[in-house]
Amino acid sequence: MPYIRSVTSFLISALVFSSPAAAGDLNDLPKKAVERSQITLPGSHPFVLKAKVLESTNPANENYNAEIEEYWGAPDKWRRTVKTPNFSQTLIVSGDKTSEQLTGDYYPNWLRTIVDALFDPGRPLHGVDLSLSSDNPVIGGSKVCRRFTQMAGIAPVSNKVFSSYCFEGGLIESVGAPGYHAEYSTYKTFNSKRVAHTITEYIEPGTEVEATIHELAELKSPDEAQFIVQQSAVPLQTVLISETTLRSLAVGAQDIAWPTVRSGSTTGTFSLYVCLDRKGQVRDIYELNSSNPGVSEAARDQVMKWQFKPATDHGVPVQVESVLTFAFHTAIDDPGPIVEKGKIKN
Numbered sequence: 001m002p003y004i005r006s007v008t009s010f011l012i013s014a015l016v017f018s019s020p021a022a023a024g025d026l027n028d029l030p031k032k033a034v035e036r037s038q039i040t041l042p043g044s045h046p047f048v049l050k051a052k053v054l055e056s057t058n059p060a061n062e063n064y065n066a067e068i069e070e071y072w073g074a075p076d077k078w079r080r081t082v083k084t085p086n087f088s089q090t091l092i093v094s095g096d097k098t099s100e101q102l103t104g105d106y107y108p109n110w111l112r113t114i115v116d117a118l119f120d121p122g123r124p125l126h127g128v129d130l131s132l133s134s135d136n137p138v139i140g141g142s143k144v145c146r147r148f149t150q151m152a153g154i155a156p157v158s159n160k161v162f163s164s165y166c167f168e169g170g171l172i173e174s175v176g177a178p179g180y181h182a183e184y185s186t187y188k189t190f191n192s193k194r195v196a197h198t199i200t201e202y203i204e205p206g207t208e209v210e211a212t213i214h215e216l217a218e219l220k221s222p223d224e225a226q227f228i229v230q231q232s233a234v235p236l237q238t239v240l241i242s243e244t245t246l247r248s249l250a251v252g253a254q255d256i257a258w259p260t261v262r263s264g265s266t267t268g269t270f271s272l273y274v275c276l277d278r279k280g281q282v283r284d285i286y287e288l289n290s291s292n293p294g295v296s297e298a299a300r301d302q303v304m305k306w307q308f309k310p311a312t313d314h315g316v317p318v319q320v321e322s323v324l325t326f327a328f329h330t331a332i333d334d335p336g337p338i339v340e341k342g343k344i345k346n
Contacts, residue, residue, distance in 0.1 A: 026129070026130035026131040026144070026146070027129050027130065027131045029130055029144060029167055029170070030125040030128045030129075030130065030165065030167075030172075031125075032170065033125075033167055033170060033171050033172045034121060034122035034125060034172070036170060036171060036193065036194050037121060037171055037172060037184075037187070037193055037194050037195055037196065038120070038121055038122050038193070039072070039119075039190065039193050039195055040072060040075060040078075040119050040120060041075070041122075042074075042075055044072075044191075044193070045190075045191045045218055045219075046072060046073045046074070046218065046219035046220075046222060047070075047072050047190070047216060047217065047218055047219050048069075048070070048071050048072075048215065048216075048217055048219050049068075049069070049070045049072070049118070049119075049213060049215065049216050050067075050068070050069045050213070050214055050215040050216075051067075051068045051069075051118060051211050051212060051213045051214065052066070052067055052068075052211070052212055052214060053065065053066035053067070053068065053111075053114055053209060053210065053211045053212075054209070054210060055207065055208070055209050055210075056200065056208050056209065056210040057206060057207055057208050058207070062085055063085075064110065064209045065084060065085060066082065066083060066084045066111055066114070066211075067081075067082075067083045068080070068081070068082050068083075068114070068115065068118065068211070069081045070118075070119065071219060071222065071223075071226060071227075072219065073219065073222050073227065076093060076094070076095050076096075077093065077094055077095070077227050078092075078093050078227070079091070079092045079093075079226050079227055080092075080115075080119070082111065082115060084104075084108075084111060086104050086106075087102075087103065087104030087106065087107060087108065087111070088101075088102070088103045088104065089101070089102055089107065089235075089236070091235055092226075092227060092228075092229050093227075093229075094227045094228065094229045096232075097229040097232035098229065098232055098233065098234070098235055099229040099230065099231060099232060099233060100233060100235040100236065102236060105277060105278065105279070106277040106278075106283050106319070107236055107238065107319065108275075108283065108284060109179060109238075109275045109284050109286075109321065110201060110203060110209055110284075112238065113179075113180050113181070113182055113201055114182070114199055114201055114209065114211045116180070116182075117182040117184065117196075117199045117201070117211070118199060118211065118213070121172055121175075121182075121184070121196075124175045124177060124180050124182075125165070125172070125175065128165060130144070130146040130165065132148070133146040133147060133148050134146075135147045135148070135149075137164055138166065142168060142169070143166050143167065143168050143173060144166070144167045144168075145164065145165065145166040145167070145173075146164070146165055147162055147163070147164045147165075148162065148163045148164075149161070149162050149163075150162075150163075152178075152243070152271050152288075152323045152325050153243065153269065153271070153323075153325030154243055154244060154247070154325070157269060157325055157326065157327045158269065158325065159269040159270060159271045159288075159289055159325045160289055161178050161271055161288050161289055161323065162176075162177075162289065163176065163177035163178070164176045164177075171184070171187055171194055171196075172184045172196070173185075176202070178273050178288060178323055179240075179273050179275075179286070179321055181201055181202040182199055182200070182201050183199070183200040183201075183202075184196035184198075184199060185197075185198045185200065186198040188216075190216055191218065195213070195216060197212065197213040197216070198210065198211070198212055198213075199211040203286075204286065204287070234316055236278075236318075236319070237313060237316070237318045237319065238275075238318065238319040238320070238321060239311065239313055239318045239319070239320050239321075240320075240321050240322065241311070241320050241321070241322045242322065243322055243323055243324060243325065245322070246274065246308070246320065246322040246324065247324070249280065249308040249309045249311060249320075250306055250307070250308055250309075251280075251306075251307040251308060251309055252307060253306045253307075254302075254306075256298075256299050256302055256303075256326060256328070257298070257302065258295055258298070258299075258328050258329065258330040259294070259295060259298045259330065260330055260331050260332065260333045260334075261292055261294035261295060261330055261331075261332060261333065262294065262332070262333050263294075263332070264291075264292040264293075264294060265291045265292045266292075266329065266330050266331055266332060267291075267327075267328065267329050267330075268290070268291025268292055268327070268328060269290075269291055269325060269326065269327050269328070270287070270288070270289065270290030270291060270292070270293075270295065270296055270299070270325070270326060270328065271288040271289055271290070271323050271324065271325045271326075272285050272286070272287060272288060272296070272299065272300060272303060272323065272324045272325075272326075273285065273286040273287075273288055273321065273322075273323055274303065274321065274322055274323070274324050275319070275320075275321045276308055276311070276319060276320045276321070277319055278310060278311075278317035278318060278319055279310055279317075280307065280308035280309050280310045280311070281307075281308075282303060282304050282305075282306055282308070285300045285303060285304060287300060288323065291328075292328070295328050295330060299326060299328075303324065
């Protein structure tokens with residue numbers, strides 16, 4: 001099923017439809033699903049995991065190629081390496097110390113989504129109580145799904161954005177929220193856990209990224225040297241900020257030049273999920289809910305050219321992400337004269 005990319009913090013209110021499942025079961029389901037599948041929880045067995053990532057809809061597109069490797073001894077002792085053609089990160093955690101080696105200047109949203117889905121699938125489910133929604137986006141079948149909605153924007157402009165969560169057989173099937181979309185499949189047993197070996201990430205219509213675990217084994221004799229942190233440092237951070245804060249960082253942002261549309265609403269609202277690097281440059285934009293998708297692409301192209309002041313957290317430059325919501329007013333395309341059988345029809 002299609003989902004809109006979203007972020008868990010946008011989970012506020014629910015649409016109301018029929019609810020067949022017991023509230024108690026819905027309340028506990030996300031927590032229990034995470035406990036069954038997440039291999040980085042306290043008490044989990046040490047492991048080594050290796051995965052490859054590619055664009056499943058166009059394997060020749062190397063922009064979404066990645067290799068991921070992790071040696072994990074405990075929640076406070078692990079080493080992770082992520083490599084793409086344009087970015088790499090080696091992150092070591094040892095007790096309260098952390099070290100990081102980076103190449104490239106931007107950790108893309110799609111890659112962080114894959115990494116979280118592999119090692120921390122509980123993060124986008126934190127605080128989710130399915131019993132607060134009775135909107136079931138899947139009719140029939142064995143899946144348990146709930147959808148939530150929130151109003152985004154700055155008054156007087158507002159728009160709905162959505163988050164959806166599905167579970168199958170007590171395990172996570174999919175999570176979709178602004179800035180995060182992942183589907184979990186090919187579950188296999190590893191020690192006492194059921195681990196999804198395939199993660200599929202929806203980017204936009206016609207573009208999906210797939211991560212496949214090709215090695216997952218118990219780490220029986222870990223090399224302690226690979227967990228040594230020589231000099232602790234704050235790793236690269238991505239911070240979710242409010243739309244008000246993001247707009248305050250904009251430098252000379254211009255009004256959107258709205259295109260005419262072939263059909264649909266000529267007035268309405270829509271939202272974009274915007275990702276900035278540490279220099280304030282727009283690097284990724286994902287379209288969210290729109291009254292008329294015909295205006296979204298033009299607005300996306302224009303916002304990509306906006307400039308922002310760099311954001312910092314306690315003086316350290318950070319990547320930032322947020323939702324921008326717009327009200328649009330446009331007109332229907334004038335199709336011009338219609339040619340019929342060699343004649344112009346007025």
